[in-house]
Amino acid sequence: MSSINLPLILTLAVLVTGLVWLFDALVLARPRKEKVAAVDKQFTGMALETEQQKMAYEDAKSVAAREPVLVEYAKSFFPVLFIVFFLRSFLVEPFQIPSGSMIPTLEVGDFILVNKFAYGIREPITNTQLIPVSKPQRGDVMVFFPPHAPTTYYIKRVIGVPGDHISYINHVLTINGKVIEEKLVAELPAGAPYLRMVKETIDDKTFTAFKHFQPGPLSVRGSWVVPEGHYFMMGDNRDNSLDSRDWGVVSENAIVGKAFAVWMHWDKFFSVPSFDHVGVIK
Template identity: 75%
Template sequence: MSINLPLILTLAVLITGLIWLYDTLVLARPRKAALEAVDQQFSKLNIADDQKQVAYAEAQQAAGREPVLVEYAKSFFPVLLVVFVLRSFLVEPFQIPSGSMEPTLDVGDFILVNKYTYGIRLPVLNNEVIPVNEPERGDVMVFFPPHQPDTYFIKRVIGLPGDLISYNNHVLTINGEVVPEKLIAELPAGNPTYRLATETIDGKEFTVKKDLTPGGLSVRGTWRVPAGHYFMMGDNRDNSADSRAWGEVSENAIVGKAFAVWMHWDSFFSLPSFDSVGKIQ
């Protein structure tokens, strides 16, 4: 079972914020009264200044002591709130778990996702409340797929609502127009099993990886993208479960636009690398 981090973060912000508010409105009143009583008591005492100051400080500390739960809530709430706002409405980090977007993104890449490019959405519910832009062909997008609505996926936008998409023996056609492909190399050298090539969609050029023998999802298929949906494909065309397998992605399942790689880290026992840092094409 996947962990719903947005829900956990939202609940943490609400709980700590409510505890702080309850303390401000209810629990703080007796402490304030106790502090005022300490002030009145010590104003009438006739003791040495140094002794008076020590005793006064101790009495104030005891009278104004907050419950442990309130202390923790006040400590964590500001940090949680900042993380909540950044993660929900501005930028969210992700780690690439599979090779479906090779060679654009490798397993272990840490990426940044713009959360407002495609509109401001409510946390957890993911409903759009402020429209901004709509996905464009060629964008690299994070979303919830229809077959796993609680799991983040990342693929490239290939088809917009109403588009007719065909993919036959590695030839991509959008609305009757073949997407241009330019061979880069066949690898490994001497005994190639796949090729790297560039494709250009609506002026966006990116690199794709295709086995020399088309896989099952690359042999033949035609799809009409429904209204309010997007057709997604991985750049590793023969090793990507995408809209060719489980259908189009609803606009209500959009998370954001991936725009940069900021670190690569293969595993816990390896050192992070910053060689691949840069903009996602």
Template identity: 50%
Template sequence: MDFSLLLVVAVAITGLIWLADRLWWRRGRLARLAAVEAEAQEPVEGGARERLLKEPWPVDYARSFFPVLLVVLVVRSFLVEPFQIPSGSMRPTLEVGDFILVNKYAYGLRLPVTHTRVVELGEPQRGDVMVFRFPSEPSVNFIKRVVGLPGDRVRYEGKQLYINGEAVPKALLEEGPAAAPRELLLEERLGERGHLIYNNPQDPGPQVREVVVPEGHYFTVGDNRDHSNDSRYWGFVPEENIVGRAFAVWMHWDGGLPSFTSVRRIQ
């Protein structure tokens, strides 16, 4: 189910009903009131006046919901959209059950439903945590870290990421952390930006010979390197599939009571 499409349809229907009432139907109610007053030769007051001017229930609902739906559509389409993390592919940066906020204008303004970029404001940067529509199934949203920009040469061998022939620095922080006893916790640095990743020493993981990222595309990987379905398996993310940049965790919910103790910025 495409929530954006439903929202656009709801805004269109409520907006048209509200507009039709302002342009035509309300005038009809006022004309009926004026006719009754002319016949009675006195103003109509109280309950009788309210009955004559009473809006039909579709108009009443449209007038109430249209501004609310319009604000939600604008905010969700052009400013910020919430998402829930359904898998562990971005651990330890993001945990299953994290609710995140995604900046919808960081990479340009896009129309809802069609996803056409109408205003260019920026491009993904190496190290960004990006939400995008899965290339082979656009109805499904993925979240991964951008490591390869258009024109970059990317290689992944022996659990080491290489960008343009240089190994991306990483340092071991802990072996078998409590949150993931079978993993190695490392800090990886893409330029000046550092972030945490997991590597499983028992899993050889995928091997990717050097590939060149095409223009208008991006190479993405999960921080949970040996448990992530990402560009190492299915290729590049087209620019038109981009949704936005994830920038904050605002709530965590694992089925019990929602928790706000893990509110944080996404590195």
């Protein structure tokens, strides 16, 4: 997912437009009011009977009250920017899926919504938790910053929570000594019979995963203990996902939010958006 620091850019935009508006209200607005008062005083006592006199008065008042262009833009953009800033920082943020690591749950081009307060309300720039709400649960689909790329958004499924013992050996997932059973759904697709679609259930969450017939390098053998304050993440496309099996566990301080819905699918800029894949993320 994108590595552009949108929270910082949006915060700066809100700050700059807000400061311009405030400076205008405290400093620049007073001379304009004085000019408008002077125009009113100049036309006081005049009957303003003709259309020409009325137009002259309105034109003079408009010129006296005219705001600098920068102030006009700041007042126009600040409310919109502030609303967007508040919504995406504390409520819901949209993302687009750029890779196939979460296929079949999420496809390349899916536009998803992420709940920003599910795991606690966070300060938008440093991502510091301000108000705790809940903890990630096994099976959640979570957006986060991975340890090897702390400014890039990643999305994977939570497999292990603090204290868990995880092993993944020849596609067999074991959590705290319990084997996570898989149920074969299909061998896909017809042109590539090496791929299996299976269903797994972790705690109360059932989801679909892709696995090659021959386990990939990260699916052959691995064992991990999840430390406190960290989470073990895996992609649903098990043999086409670089995840905690490769770059390690994810810190609680790197959590962005919980992915909960797909609202649109759009492959390419010149393609037609689709809504066939819309729904709740499982």
